[in-house]
Amino acid sequence: MFKELLANEFVFPLMLGFVFGILCRINLLRTDYRQYPTYPHGKIIHVSLGVIASALGALAIPALLKENYTAVTFLTVAAQQFRDVRNMERTTLNEIDKQELVPRGGPYIEGIAMVFEGRNYLVMFTSLVTTSAMIFFQWWGGVIAGVIALAIASKLKSGKTLQLIVEVEKAPLRVEGKDLYVGDIYIMNVGLEESQKVISEQGMGFILIPKDANATVTIAHPGQRQAILHDVATQLGVFTDAGEPSLTPLVKRDLHTGRLGVFLLPQVKDQDRAEAVIRAVPILESVFRMPQKTNAAKQEV
Numbered sequence: 612m613f614k615e616l617l618a619n620e621f622v623f624p625l626m627l628g629f630v631f632g633i634l635c636r637i638n639l640l641r642t643d644y645r646q647y648p649t650y651p652h653g654k655i656i657h658v659s660l661g662v663i664a665s666a667l668g669a670l671a672i673p674a675l676l677k678e679n680y681t682a683v684t685f686l687t688v689a690a691q692q693f694r695d696v697r698n699m700e701r702t703t704l705n706e707i708d709k710q711e712l713v714p715r716g717g718p719y720i721e722g723i724a725m726v727f728e729g730r731n732y733l734v735m736f737t738s739l740v741t742t743s744a745m746i747f748f749q750w751w752g753g754v755i756a757g758v759i760a761l762a763i764a765s766k767l768k769s770g771k772t773l774q775l776i777v778e779v780e781k782a783p784l785r786v787e788g789k790d791l792y793v794g795d796i797y798i799m800n801v802g803l804e805e806s807q808k809v810i811s812e813q814g815m816g817f818i819l820i821p822k823d824a825n826a827t828v829t830i831a832h833p834g835q836r837q838a839i840l841h842d843v844a845t846q847l848g849v850f851t852d853a854g855e856p857s858l859t860p861l862v863k864r865d866l867h868t869g870r871l872g873v874f875l876l877p878q879v880k881d882q883d884r885a886e887a888v889i890r891a892v893p894i895l896e897s898v899f900r901m902p903q904k905t906n907a908a909k910q911e912v
Contacts, residue, residue, distance in 0.1 A: 621673040624745040624753060631757035632665025632738030633658075635764050639730045657727065660696060664689065664731040668738035672746060689735070697728035712851060713844035713860060718834030718897045725896065733764045773819070773839070774890035776826035777871075781882055782816040784874070794818050796865050796872030799857075806857040813850045815882055817889060819871040827869035832898035836862040839873060842892045843885055848878025 640657055667689045701724040708714045715723075737760040745753025773779075782794035786807050791798045793816035801807050821827040829835060840860045851858040861874045875885060 621676075621746070623750070624742045625669045625673060627745050627750070627753045627757065628669035628738040628740075628742030629665050631741040631753075631761065632668055632734045633662060634757075635737040635761055636661025636665065636730070636734045638761060638765060639733065639768050660693075660731055661734050664693070664734040665738045668735035669742045671735075671739050672743045676746070686735075693728050693731045696731065697724045700724040700727045711841070712849055712853065713841050714837065715841045716834045716837035718832070718895045719838045719841065721897050722893070722895045730768070733767065737761060737764055770896065771894045772890060773830075773892045773894060776822055776894065777830060778820040778822065779886050779889050780818045780820065781886065782818045782872070784810060784814045784816045786810070791874065793863075793872035793874050796863055796870065798861055798863050798872060798874045801857050803857055809850065809858060810876070813876050813880055815875045815877065815880060815885055817873040817875070817886065819873060819889070821869050829894065829899050830871055831864055831869065832895075835895055835898045836864075836871065838895055839889055839892050840875075843875055843877060843888050846888050847875075847881065847885060850876040850878050 636658060640654060640661075667686060671686060701720060704715065704720040704723060705717075708716075708720060737757065740760045741753050741757035744756030748756075782796075785792050786801060789800050789802050791801050791810065796818065801810065819830060821830055839862060844860065849860065851860075858876055860876050863872045863874075864870070865872065873889065877885060
């Protein structure tokens with residue numbers, strides 16, 4: 612039976628596609644500063660789903676060549692399962708977010724859930740391309756196609772960051788009476804002298820200047836602003852506790868210019884590192900806007 616299995620013309624293409632698909636999922640799986648997925652149980656879940664996606668992608672072309680069209684319909688079932696993965700991630704992160712001192716926010720969570728669904732499709736793509744190339748171009752074709760697919764998947768695993776659409780400038784914090792400002796942008800009212808003292812000792816300020824109209828609309832979204840605060844709090848800590856509204860990091864917008872004033876209270880006061888973190892904050896797909904691409908904007912030009 613084992614010899615008959617090896618005699619099948621599609622066995623080795625399937626094995627190669629399966630291996631490259633799993634390698635793709637492992638390459639895309641990492642626990643970064645967001646601490647998600649957690650190690651090891653979160654990783655076990657996602658690697659297991661990657662194995663399933665890899666097997667489905669590898670089977671698609673051999674099934675078509677064997678005229679087994681019923682087997683191809685399993686791809687639609689897989690798509691539904693991966694949508695359920697997105698729902699699972701959304702639910703999990705929403706529950707975690709309820710206990711965060713500086714929460715991620717809904718748009719950030721939706722972006723993470725979307726990424727986990729999309730990465731399974733990248734795994735299917737990698738295994739499908741590898742298997743197809745080996746069937747039509749021998750083993751070397753499969754290896755070359757698999758390496759190229761891995762490179763494409765690696766390139767797509769990271770999105771754009773804020774440094775592409777804004778300029779980040781350090782700005783002084785100042786308290787006038789009871790009003791807190793970052794540069795010339797009003798942040799909030801701080802009435803307690805003790806809170807004012809903490810802010811003067813631990814606080815940092817930055818101003819984000821949008822590079823164009825698209826950036827102005829994008830960073831105005833509350834979800835994108837919340838992502839900035841969460842990433843800084845995750846990497847530098849936060850000098851506050853529950854029930855301390857006067858010690859809450861905030862981002863406020865200058866309505867006239869579209870600039871953002873960012874007020875931070877990190878546990879580790881390091882302006883250079885905080886600036887680097889802000890530049891590396893991902894642009895959330897669900898809030899990215901491009902008003903300059905509309906027909907109305909083109910007509911004005």
